Amino acid sequence: MGLTRIxxxxxxxxxxxxxxxxxxxxxxxxxxVNLSVAPAAVTVLAGPSGAGKSTLLRLGNRLDIxxxxxxxxxxxxSAAIDPRELRRRVGMVFQKPVPxxxxxxxxxxxGAPLAGDEELAGTLERVGLEASMLDRVADDLSGGExxxxxxxxxxxxxxxxxxxxxxxxxxxxxxxxxIEHLAKELAQEGIGxxxxxxxxxxxxxxxDHAVVLIDGRNASAAExxxxxxxxxxxxxx
Amino acid sequence: xxATQIGWAGLLGSxxxxxxxxxxxxxxxxxxxxxxxxxxxxxAVQLLLVGFALRLVLDSNxxxxxxxxxxxxxxxxxxxxIRSRAKEIPGIFLLGTLSMLTVVVVSLSVIFGFHVFPxxxxxxxxxxxxxxxxxxxxxxxxxxxxxxxLSEKRDEVEARLALGQxxxxxxxxxxxxxxxxxxxxxxxxxxxxxxxxxxxxxTGLVLAGVDAVNAVTVQLAIMYLILGSVATSVTVIGLGxxxxxxxxxxxxxxxxRATE
Numbered sequence: 001m002g003l004t005r006i007x008x009x010x011x012x013x014x015x016x017x018x019x020x021x022x023x024x025x026x027x028x029x030x031x032x033v034n035l036s037v038a039p040a041a042v043t044v045l046a047g048p049s050g051a052g053k054s055t056l057l058r059l060g061n062r063l064d065i066x067x068x069x070x071x072x073x074x075x076x077x078s079a080a081i082d083p084r085e086l087r088r089r090v091g092m093v094f095q096k097p098v099p100x101x102x103x104x105x106x107x108x109x110x111g112a113p114l115a116g117d118e119e120l121a122g123t124l125e126r127v128g129l130e131a132s133m134l135d136r137v138a139d140d141l142s143g144g145e146x147x148x149x150x151x152x153x154x155x156x157x158x159x160x161x162x163x164x165x166x167x168x169x170x171x172x173x174x175x176x177x178x179i180e181h182l183a184k185e186l187a188q189e190g191i192g193x194x195x196x197x198x199x200x201x202x203x204x205x206x207x208d209h210a211v212v213l214i215d216g217r218n219a220s221a222a223e224x225x226x227x228x229x230x231x232x233x234x235x236x237x
Numbered sequence: 238x239x240a241t242q243i244g245w246a247g248l249l250g251s252x253x254x255x256x257x258x259x260x261x262x263x264x265x266x267x268x269x270x271x272x273x274x275x276x277x278x279x280x281a282v283q284l285l286l287v288g289f290a291l292r293l294v295l296d297s298n299x300x301x302x303x304x305x306x307x308x309x310x311x312x313x314x315x316x317x318x319i320r321s322r323a324k325e326i327p328g329i330f331l332l333g334t335l336s337m338l339t340v341v342v343v344s345l346s347v348i349f350g351f352h353v354f355p356x357x358x359x360x361x362x363x364x365x366x367x368x369x370x371x372x373x374x375x376x377x378x379x380x381x382x383x384x385x386x387l388s389e390k391r392d393e394v395e396a397r398l399a400l401g402q403x404x405x406x407x408x409x410x411x412x413x414x415x416x417x418x419x420x421x422x423x424x425x426x427x428x429x430x431x432x433x434x435x436x437x438x439x440t441g442l443v444l445a446g447v448d449a450v451n452a453v454t455v456q457l458a459i460m461y462l463i464l465g466s467v468a469t470s471v472t473v474i475g476l477g478x479x480x481x482x483x484x485x486x487x488x489x490x491x492x493x494r495a496t497e
Contacts, residue, residue, distance in 0.1 A: 061399050063488060083487045088401035098396040101410070111400050150396075157401055 012036035013192040014060055014090060014161045018069035021055055021216075029055045031217045032069065035194075037161055042183055042193040044207035046200070046227065052216040053196040054095070057163045060194065061092040073161075091159035095166045097146035099138035104149055107138045111156030120156070127152045127182055144175030151182065161192040168202070180206045200230065252277070295358045304358035308365040312337045315373045322377045326384055328481055333376055336473040340372050340466045341365050347465070353458050364462065367438075371423070371463045372470035379419035379471045383478050386411045387489075394489060404483035412479050416471055423467045427460055436460070 014037040021030040030052045037043050037060075045053050058064045059071055062083045071078040078086050100107050108120045115123075121131030127148040133141075141149060147167055154162060164183065168176040184206060187193050197203055203210055212219035212227045219227060243251070255277045262269040294303045316334030323329050345365065347353075354360040387394060390411050397407035430436055431453075438459050442452035482490055 062486070063395055063398060065486075065488070084401045084403060087399055092396075092399040094392065094396060094399075096392070098392050100393060100397070110397060110402065153400065 013039050013074060014194070015072045016056065016059065016069070017072060019056070019059060019066045019071065020068040021052070021059060021064065022067040029216050030059075030066075033213065033216070033218055035211050035218075037192040037194045038209065039160070039192045040187055040190045041208035042187045042195055042206050043209045043211065044203045045194060045196045045211050045213060046198060046203050046207075047213035047219070048227075049198055051213040053198075053213055054165050056213070057092065057165050057194065057196055060161070060163050061087055061090055063092075088157040089159055090161045090163065091154035091157055092163045093147070093151055093154055093165065093167045096170050097141075097143060097150050099141065099146050099149065102138060103134065104136050104138050104141070105134040107149060108134075108153050108156055111153040115156060123152045123155055124149075126155065128178060144171050144178065147171060147175070147179060148182070151179070155186075159191065161194065162186065164193060164195045166196050166198070169199075176202070200228065203228070291362065294362060297357075299358060301356065301358055301361065304361040307362050308341060311365060311369050312341060315369045319373055319376050319380070323380045326380050326478065329380055329478075332380075332474050332477040332481075333373075335477065336376055336470045337369050337372060339473045340368055340470045343469050344368050344462055344466045348458075348462060364459070367459060367463060368466040372466050375419050375423065375467045375471050376474045379415055379475050380478055382415035382418050383412060383475055384482070386415045387479070387482055391489065398487055398489065404479075404487045404489075407487075408479050408483070412475055416475050419471045419475075420468060423464055427464055430456075430460060 016033055016035045018032045018034060019030055020028060020032055022028050033052070033056060035043075035045065035056070045056065047053055055064065059066050062071075062078055065079070073081060073086060073090060078090075100110060104124070105117070105120060108123065109115065112119070117134065120134060124131055124133060129145060129148050129152065133145070133149075138146070138149065147170075151162075151167075162183075167183075168179050171179065180202065183193050183195060187208070195206060210224075210228065212224040214223055214227070255273060259270045259273050261267075262273060291307075293299060294307050312334060315337045316330050319333030320330040345361070348364060349356050354364065387408065394407050394411065398404065436456055436459075439452045439456035442455060443449060447455075484490060
């Protein structure tokens with residue numbers, strides 16, 4: 001695929017530095033959040049519902065911009081990078097699969113308009129789908145297939161980081177494990193994955209690093225331990 | 238008295254039909270009698286005022302600039318009307334007014350440039366009125382449709398943006414669909430004309446004693462003018478409005494999140 005790999009000594013691809021996000025001029029969704037995404041690893045952003053996890057991801061892809069603090073990509077302030085270029089380097093996979101009208105091929109070409117069938121088929125196989133699916137109508141795919149297609153679409157932009165916003169929440173157990181396995185494989189290929197989850201058993205399955213967010217701020221060490229322990233006890237029960 | 242001059246007595250005679258409507262409302266207890274009376278009286282006052290003003294503007298001795306002034310007032314009034322019908326869309330007044338201005342400039346340039354009609358008060362005012370009237374309705378429709386389509390498909394639009402598309406590329410399929418929706422009724426009515434109903438201008442000319450075929454050619458020219466005007470105005474307002482939904486750095490504004 002010719003992915004741009006970053007030097008092994010680089011500790012972070014994407015970094016959120018003291019990021020705050022305010023809506024309606026007064027409601028603070030995020031408060032001075034710090035987080036970094038390492039290459040070739042799955043960083044899980046965990047926390048209860050409403051903690052601001054999805055909002056943080058949107059700031060990473062610049063679908064929103066922080067009210068304070070900064071997001072850096074490869075050390076450069078993302079505000080100084082053309083957002084279209086940034087979004088191709090920092091891809092995003094949404095909670096629910098979002099197929100566009102038309103064929104799987106047409107969907108994939110949104111990620112890479114110039115790609116030929118060979119490249120598209122290769123990317124489908126990379127995410128565990130058959131090359132013959134190129135002509136299928138995207139809306140007819142199952143939930144698991146559709147989410148894999150969306151990941152393929154993102155991979156075609158050749159991202160160095162993929163932000164995954166609870167990408168398995170709408171899927172059954174088997175598909176959930178399949179997408180988790182895929183994320184681990186992509187991380188092994190060098191891509192930095194930032195995966196949002198509030199499913200603690202999932203956190204334990206896939207996380208190389210875990211960051212916990214509570215009420216829009218970084219959890220303290222004690223809060224993080226308590227939150228993750230809660231997952232342990234839930235798993236045992 | 239010829240076919241086009243009904244006189245005050247004729248007007249009063251036609252009012253008999255309003256009396257019938259009021260009587261029906263009264264007998265069926267629809268409680269619409271007062272509204273009907275008020276609407277009829279208001280229409281009479283408004284139109285008579287317009288009629289007297291138009292008599293001054295359209296007088297063959299009057300300067301053609303009075304007609305142009307009339308068109309400017311119509312454009313401003315259309316802007317206000319568009320805003321009052323689509324209050325939920327920010328900036329619709331300016332966009333609507335700009336759109337009407339574009340329509341008038343483009344269409345009248347073609348019509349007068351090709352000498353389809355002579356440049357006179359009696360052609361400028363009614364032609365501009367027909368273009369603005371038809372375009373105004375289409376503008377409201379397309380404005381609502383674009384905001385509705387983009388907010389309904391926000392997930393898709395943002396997924397496209399997230400893949401590195403510009404706002405123009407990301408919004409194109411949805412804006413295209415909204416523009417088509419606004420234009421199709423105009424195209425359909427152009428197709429059906431003559432088969433289902435006889436349009437106003439042609440009816441007026443026939444009543445005034447003009448040869449039917451001559452009346453048809455005038456009507457056709459007007460219909461082409463209206464089709465072009467609607468297409469122009471819908472495109473101007475569509476693209477202008479879409480631009481307002483996005484920031485220059487390709488983010489979607491919260492306006493389109495209204496339905497979330």
